[in-house]
Amino acid sequence: MALADELVALGGSFLAAGVVARLGARIGLPTIPLFMLAGIIFGPHTPGLALVENPADLKVVAALGLIFLLFYLGLEFSLDDIVQGGGRLLAAGGIYLLLNVGGGLAFGFALGWGGREALVLGGVIGISSSAIVTKLLVDLRRLGDPETRLILGIIVVEDIFLALYLALLQPVLGHADTAGEAVIAVAKAFAFLIVLTAVARWGSRFVGKLVETRDNELLVVMFTGLAVLTAGLAEELGVSDAIGAFMIGLILATTNAAPRIRTLVHPLRDAFAALFFFSFGLSIAPGDLGPVVVPIVIAVVLTVLLNLLAGVIAARLHSYGRQEAINIGLTVLSRGEFALILAALALGAGLDGRLAPFIAGYVFVLAIMGPLLAGRSEALVRVIPASLFPVTKREVPLRAGPE
Numbered sequence: 001m002a003l004a005d006e007l008v009a010l011g012g013s014f015l016a017a018g019v020v021a022r023l024g025a026r027i028g029l030p031t032i033p034l035f036m037l038a039g040i041i042f043g044p045h046t047p048g049l050a051l052v053e054n055p056a057d058l059k060v061v062a063a064l065g066l067i068f069l070l071f072y073l074g075l076e077f078s079l080d081d082i083v084q085g086g087g088r089l090l091a092a093g094g095i096y097l098l099l100n101v102g103g104g105l106a107f108g109f110a111l112g113w114g115g116r117e118a119l120v121l122g123g124v125i126g127i128s129s130s131a132i133v134t135k136l137l138v139d140l141r142r143l144g145d146p147e148t149r150l151i152l153g154i155i156v157v158e159d160i161f162l163a164l165y166l167a168l169l170q171p172v173l174g175h176a177d178t179a180g181e182a183v184i185a186v187a188k189a190f191a192f193l194i195v196l197t198a199v200a201r202w203g204s205r206f207v208g209k210l211v212e213t214r215d216n217e218l219l220v221v222m223f224t225g226l227a228v229l230t231a232g233l234a235e236e237l238g239v240s241d242a243i244g245a246f247m248i249g250l251i252l253a254t255t256n257a258a259p260r261i262r263t264l265v266h267p268l269r270d271a272f273a274a275l276f277f278f279s280f281g282l283s284i285a286p287g288d289l290g291p292v293v294v295p296i297v298i299a300v301v302l303t304v305l306l307n308l309l310a311g312v313i314a315a316r317l318h319s320y321g322r323q324e325a326i327n328i329g330l331t332v333l334s335r336g337e338f339a340l341i342l343a344a345l346a347l348g349a350g351l352d353g354r355l356a357p358f359i360a361g362y363v364f365v366l367a368i369m370g371p372l373l374a375g376r377s378e379a380l381v382r383v384i385p386a387s388l389f390p391v392t393k394r395e396v397p398l399r400a401g402p403e
Contacts, residue, residue: 012051040364062276146320159239160239281364
């Protein structure tokens with residue numbers, strides 16, 4: 001693609017995402033599904049103007065959206081916050097994975113599409129979207145709410161689990177020759193995470209000196225370089241780029257420059273996140289969804305029920321009430337980037353042809369439902385029986401967190 005064509009496609013994508021989201025915002029719709037809808041409308045799989053013929057053309061720019069979203073989330077928390085609630089946060093994430101991945105595997109085997117397909121569906125149904133969860137917490141101003149640390153625990157445990165799950169899938173899908181290769185991949189991933197955790201715990205002063213400058217321009221250059229480099233190294237070593245970006249944000253959160261970085265990263269986060277979700281929509285082909293509508297509906301209902309159950313268990317574990325429980329369950333409802341990675345792996349492995357359109361439709365429905373339901377969680381709290389919460393530590397009213 002010529003440079004002029006690339007610039008037109010990129011600029012048109014930004015503008016299309018903004019216009020569609022602006023129109024939808026007038027009737028109270030959240031921006032996330034609207035950005036994706038713009039990608040579908042102006043993508044290669046629908047009639048009319050196609051701003052981008054190949055979604056891969058926006059791959060790097062879209063990846064920056066995920067990186068800045070998770071980098072910002074890391075800036076909002078500290079390692080001490082996570083360590084203090086480590087056991088219960090790990091338990092909440094483990095329970096969530098057990099219910100959702102287990103339910104996804106059972107659903108996959110029940111469909112009868114095949115054993116390898118069931119393993120892919122276990123990951124698709126079991127893992128929420130870090131990008132959408134982060135954007136929701138920011139948009140709904142819930143970063144300061146008590147249950148947000150629980151939600152953070154769930155997505156961090158999920159992202160760490162991804163390294164293991166992807167490594168285990170490689171030999172199953174034919175991308176690794178031996179089980180030994182899978183073990184080595186897992187070992188490298190966890191070694192990288194241990195190094196980042198050690199830096200967050202004991203090396204943040206050095207990192208702070210590296211980025212510290214009074215010049216805002218140079219500060220932007222430095223933290224952007226750190227975020228993108230760490231995300232790239234994480235991806236290279238088998239950890240998701242999202243967890244790499246989150247960890248470097250966690251490290252920088254303890255530095256003197258953290259307040260300025262939070263302010264300066266806002267426009268980068270918002271602009272590139274829009275392209276991330278727009279690119280997401282480009283990969284969805286509405287015409288392929290017909291034969292898999294019924295499985296999609298069943299999977300969506302199953303996911304909602306499992307998420308609400310996980311939210312109830314996590315809330316009870318922390319002695320929270322119904323409102324916190326439904327906030328947890330609905331905030332982590334959306335599926336996204338990991339599901340699309342699995343769809344690409346399934347296509348490359350020659351699995352059942354129904355799998356890719358099922359994943360695309362399932363992800364899109366939940367990407368719309370998740371933000372809509374999470375934004376109305378106060379009105380929906382009655383779907384959880386009050387009898388499940390006979391005694392609560394406190395009823396904490398929702399409050400606005402930092403933007």
